[in-house]
Structures are given as structure tokens and as C-alpha cells.
Amino acid sequence: MDILIVDDSEDQLxxxxxxxxxxxxxxxxxxxxxxxxxxxxxxxxxxxxxxxIDLILMDVIMPKTNGIxxxxxIKRENALKDTPIIMITxxxxxxxxxxxxxxGAMDYITKPINITELxxxxxxxxxxxxxxxxxKERERELTEMAERLDAAxxxxxxxxxxxxxxxxxxxxxxxxxxxxxxxxxxxxxxPLSLIMFDIDCFKAYNDTYGxxxxxxxxxxxxxxxxxxLKRPRDFLCRYGGEEFIAVLPDTxxxxxxxVAKRFLxxxxxxxxxxxxxxxxxxxxxxxxxxxxNPDKKSKPTSxxxxxxxxxxxxxxxxxxxxxxxxxx
Amino acid sequence: xxxxxxxxxxxxxxxxxxxxLVPNFLKNREKDIKEVxxxxxxxxxxxxxxxxxxxxxxxSIYGFDGITELGKIIESSAKxxxxxxxxxxxxxxxxxxxxxxxxxx
Numbered sequence: 001m002d003i004l005i006v007d008d009s010e011d012q013l014x015x016x017x018x019x020x021x022x023x024x025x026x027x028x029x030x031x032x033x034x035x036x037x038x039x040x041x042x043x044x045x046x047x048x049x050x051x052x053i054d055l056i057l058m059d060v061i062m063p064k065t066n067g068i069x070x071x072x073x074i075k076r077e078n079a080l081k082d083t084p085i086i087m088i089t090x091x092x093x094x095x096x097x098x099x100x101x102x103x104g105a106m107d108y109i110t111k112p113i114n115i116t117e118l119x120x121x122x123x124x125x126x127x128x129x130x131x132x133x134x135x136k137e138r139e140r141e142l143t144e145m146a147e148r149l150d151a152a153x154x155x156x157x158x159x160x161x162x163x164x165x166x167x168x169x170x171x172x173x174x175x176x177x178x179x180x181x182x183x184x185x186x187x188x189x190x191p192l193s194l195i196m197f198d199i200d201c202f203k204a205y206n207d208t209y210g211x212x213x214x215x216x217x218x219x220x221x222x223x224x225x226x227x228x229l230k231r232p233r234d235f236l237c238r239y240g241g242e243e244f245i246a247v248l249p250d251t252x253x254x255x256x257x258x259v260a261k262r263f264l265x266x267x268x269x270x271x272x273x274x275x276x277x278x279x280x281x282x283x284x285x286x287x288x289x290x291x292x293n294p295d296k297k298s299k300p301t302s303x304x305x306x307x308x309x310x311x312x313x314x315x316x317x318x319x320x321x322x323x324x325x326x327x328x
Numbered sequence: 329x330x331x332x333x334x335x336x337x338x339x340x341x342x343x344x345x346x347x348x349l350v351p352n353f354l355k356n357r358e359k360d361i362k363e364v365x366x367x368x369x370x371x372x373x374x375x376x377x378x379x380x381x382x383x384x385x386x387x388s389i390y391g392f393d394g395i396t397e398l399g400k401i402i403e404s405s406a407k408x409x410x411x412x413x414x415x416x417x418x419x420x421x422x423x424x425x426x427x428x429x430x431x432x433x
Contacts, residue, residue, distance in 0.1 A: 011349075011382070015353075015389050015390060018345040019389075022344065112396050113389050115389070
């Protein structure tokens with residue numbers, strides 16, 4: 001615990017230091033004017049290293065800057081506003097005490113100093129300082145922890161909506177955001193389209209090249225076709241296995257078909273060799289498209305059923321093609 | 329004060345924390361006396377008041393209640409510019425300093 005004593009009387013400074021040393025307070029710093037105190041506390045030169053102080057004992061009557069003015073000046077410093085100041089005063093005059101407390105003093109003792117009183121006041125001031133310090137430390141830790149927790153939560157939320165393998169949104173994301181777009185479409189009386197596709201002969205691909213290469217193939221297609229979506233509200237999700245679904249808000253069948261075509265072209269451009277495919281020498285996809293202008297009577301599940309059926313038809317008619325679902 | 333008591337020593341119990349500081353403390357009081365005398369000639373009561381004030385503040389804590397008492401009188405008589413009172417107190421202070429016998433706690 002570091003105590004700074006400010007007093008213009010050398011006799012007073014030395015005896016106080018000696019008393020406090022005797023009682024086990026070892027770090028006692030002495031200055032003989034307010035100006036020296038400001039310098040010691042780093043108030044004059046901000047770049048100068050400050051003396052860390054836990055308590056200040058301040059004489060009231062000093063030439064030049066008196067103790068009350070000095071107290072006021074120190075308390076204006078943000079870093080020192082929790083450092084207790086005990087005023088040492090020769091009289092108990094009401095006005096002077098009031099001025100001292102107003103200036104931010106925590107306590108006062110009167111001269112001639114009663115040592116028992118002095119020590120009791122120092123103890124309680126230091127206890128308060130320690131409590132304030134540890135409370136501030138706890139607050140800082142709590143804020144830090146809350147920030148870390150918040151960041152972790154955000155990361156978890158993000159992760160819980162993403163497919164771990166391909167990095168595109170997952171089925172869970174689809175359920176939530178498709179339901180949202182469905183409601184939007186009803187409210188805005190706008191069309192909504194779905195494109196569902198899967199990779200042709202994917203089992204054969206895995207059997208031929210192994211599962212690691214199979215995973216790689218899924219990643220390439222997911223990222224390439226996700227990039228094929230241009231509008232900000234469009235999104236592609238991994239629906240399950242080698243099946244993906246794209247949601248295209250405010251898009252009619254014509255628009256959806258052109259995106260589906262782009263999907264086929266992009267897949268073709270990837271040129272992922274697939275020697276055991278029954279369709280082509282490269283990996284291909286089969287695509288189903290459905291569009292709707294939903295109203296309150298429409299059912300989202302039957303709309304998803306439609307696009308699923310369209311995809312099935314595309315598979316039935318030889319794969320590597322697009323089929324449309326029934327339009328309402 | 330009677331003639332008889334003047335010759336007697338005044339025992340002052342100095343607390344342990346002040347023992348090493350007492351010689352310097354007493355030397356400072358000798359300086360104070362000289363300064364008060366100088367100030368009296370100049371009628372600089374402000375300085376006398378300040379010196380009295382600091383004697384009052386530090387005497388007891390060193391164990392010298394007499395210095396605190398006399399400091400108090402010097403301070404207040406300087407405030408009322410009572411030269412004779414100051415002179416009396418100064419004489420008493422000299423006498424006090426001559427007669428003290430330090431006893432360790």
C-alpha cells in the first residue's frame with residue numbers, strides 16, 4: 001500500500017512517515033507542497049511515469065496551493081478519482097470541512113494528531129480503496145467475459161446454420177428462412193421459386209473415387225452454384241446427402257428456369273471427371289424447378305413436394321436436365 | 329512560573345517513532361525562535377502566525393505538549409499583533425527547551 005503525504009512542515013512529514021513505518025506501512029512518499037504532489041502523481045507531465053498511490057494525506061494550510069485546492073485538482077483526474085484523500089486540518093471550522101468534502105476529500109483528521117484516530121482512518125480508507133479496486137477488477141472481468149460469450153454465441157449461431165462440410169447454409173437454415181420468405185411472398189403478393197438438384201450417380205462416384213473425393217466434389221459444386229446466385233435474398237442450402245435446394249424470393253418460373261440453366265452450365269464447366277457415370281464423362285446434376293404465387297390457402301409442404309417431384313422426373317428422364325413442377 | 333520550578337527539569341516522554349527525529353525537531357525550534365525574533369523586529373506577524381501554527385501542529389505528536397501549547401499562544405497573539413504576548417511566549421519556549429529532559433517511551 002502506497003501512501004503519499006503532502007505537508008509543508010518537514011517535522012510533520014518525517015514524524016508521520018515514522019509512525020506509519022512503525023505500523024507496517026512501508027511505502028510512504030513525502031512531498032512538501034501541492035505542486036510537488038501534482039508532479040509526483042503525473043498531473044504536470046502526462047508522459048512521466050506516475051507514482052501509484054493508494055491513499056493521500058493532505059495538509060490543508062500550505063503556502064501557494066492549499067490542500068483544498070490541491071484535493072480538487074487531483075480529483076479532477078479520472079485515474080485518481082477513486083484514490084482516497086484524508087485532509088489534515090488544524091481546525092474543525094464547519095466551512096473549511098465543508099469545502100474539503102466538496103473538493104472530494106474522503107475524511108479528515110485534526111491537528112494535533114491523535115495517533116489512534118489517524119491509524120483507524122488510514123485503515124478504513126485503505127480498505128475502501130482495496131474494495132473499490134477489486135470491484136473495478138471484477139467489473140472489468142465480467143465485461144470481458146460477457147464480450148467473449150457474446151462473440152462465442154454469435155459464432156455458434158452462425159455455425160448452427162451452416163453445413164459443416166460445404167460451408168453453405170444447412171437444412172435448419174432452409175426451414176427457418178424458407179418459412180420467412182413464404183410469408184413475405186404472401187404479404188407482398190410476389191412469386192417465390194425453388195430449385196432442387198442432386199448430383200447424378202453420386203453413389204458410383206463415391207464407390208469409384210472414395211468418400212474423400214466425394215466430399216470434395218460436394219464442396220466444389222456447392223460453392224460454385226452458390227456463386228451462381230446473384231440476388232442478395234437468394235440462397236442455396238444443402239438439403240441432405242448430395243441434394244441441394246435454392247430459394248429464390250420474388251422470382252417467377254421464367255427467372256428460376258434461367259438460374260437452373262446456369263446451374264447446369266456451371267456444373268459442366270467444373271469438369272469433374274466421373275468415369276462410371278451413366279450420363280456423361282463428367283459429373284452432372286438433375287434439376288427440378290417450381291414457382292408459386294402463394295396465398296393463405298397454399299401449403300409450403302406441398303410446394304416443396306412439387307419441386308421434389310420435378311427433380312424425380314428429371315432423374316427419370318435420363319438425368320443432366322431440368323424439369324418443371326406444376327405451377328399454381 | 330516560580331523561581332523554584334524553573335530550575336527543575338521537565339520530563340518529556342518521546343514516543344518510539346519520534347526518538348530518532350527529536351534532535352532535528354528541536355534544532356528546528358531553535359531556528360523558529362530566531363525567526364520569530366527577526367520577524368518581530370520587522371513586525372511580520374504573518375510569518376510569526378505561520379510558525380506558531382506549525383509548532384502547534386507538530387509539538388504533541390513528538391511528545392512535546394508544551395510546544396503545542398506555546399505554538400497555539402504564539403499563533404493567536406500574532407493574529408492580534410500582541411507583541412508583548414509573543415515575547416512572553418518566546419521566553420517561555422526558550423525556558424521550556426532548556427529544561428526538557430527526554431525520557432524514552
